[in-house]
Amino acid sequence: MNISIPGGGLKTLGRVRLTMEADLPFDEVPIDTPCPQCQGPLRMITARLDLPVFGDALQTTIHCTDCAFRHADVLLTREGRPMRDSLHVTDEERRRARVVRSQSGTVRIPELGAAMEPGPAADAFITNAEGVLWRFRDVAAGAVATGTEERPNAAQEVVDRMDAMIEGKEPFTVIIEDPSGNSAILHGATERVPLTPDEAASLKHGAFTFEVDGGTT
Numbered sequence: 001m002n003i004s005i006p007g008g009g010l011k012t013l014g015r016v017r018l019t020m021e022a023d024l025p026f027d028e029v030p031i032d033t034p035c036p037q038c039q040g041p042l043r044m045i046t047a048r049l050d051l052p053v054f055g056d057a058l059q060t061t062i063h064c065t066d067c068a069f070r071h072a073d074v075l076l077t078r079e080g081r082p083m084r085d086s087l088h089v090t091d092e093e094r095r096r097a098r099v100v101r102s103q104s105g106t107v108r109i110p111e112l113g114a115a116m117e118p119g120p121a122a123d124a125f126i127t128n129a130e131g132v133l134w135r136f137r138d139v140a141a142g143a144v145a146t147g148t149e150e151r152p153n154a155a156q157e158v159v160d161r162m163d164a165m166i167e168g169k170e171p172f173t174v175i176i177e178d179p180s181g182n183s184a185i186l187h188g189a190t191e192r193v194p195l196t197p198d199e200a201a202s203l204k205h206g207a208f209t210f211e212v213d214g215g216t217t
């Protein structure tokens, strides 16, 4: 589905989970594109947000006046430098470090050889270091459950190691690389370095990948 909306240079954050203020000021305008479901008239509601990490942003909701179609986005108005954040998570306090991943961020757990890359289904999210593990665990557990993995035991081993990390029995590292600079790990011990143009250009656009042989222990 392609819908063109005003403000084309803005960066989409996708389905970021936000708590909206009930009385936020907003604008509502008709837009030229017909509804992708029923060809009916679409309207767009925009509200300006000041997000704690992303800065200025626009929350947009496109809705059809004739059917139930709705599509919500958060558009960032800021473009930062390509950055890599990494945090070695060794204790409970660091497991709670806030992690912000924009739609263009690649998240890695090097100890597991696991990567979450930008792609059509990529979600922007705000979570903590432990929450990142849970997101990877959901995908790895799916590989075990569906039995599509050539070596189901290997996928189970990854899940078991993730459980040990979630329970604090094994340290792990969270790395986020983002060419837009809009991802971050918010902790005093985070190592934050700019990406070189080559590094930023070499970031892949795929989905979830796991090296089930155990990664770079």
Ligand SMILES: [Zn+2]
Pocket (backbone or CB within 6 Å): 035, 036, 037, 038, 039, 040, 064, 065, 066, 067, 068, 069
């Ligand atoms: Zn419609």
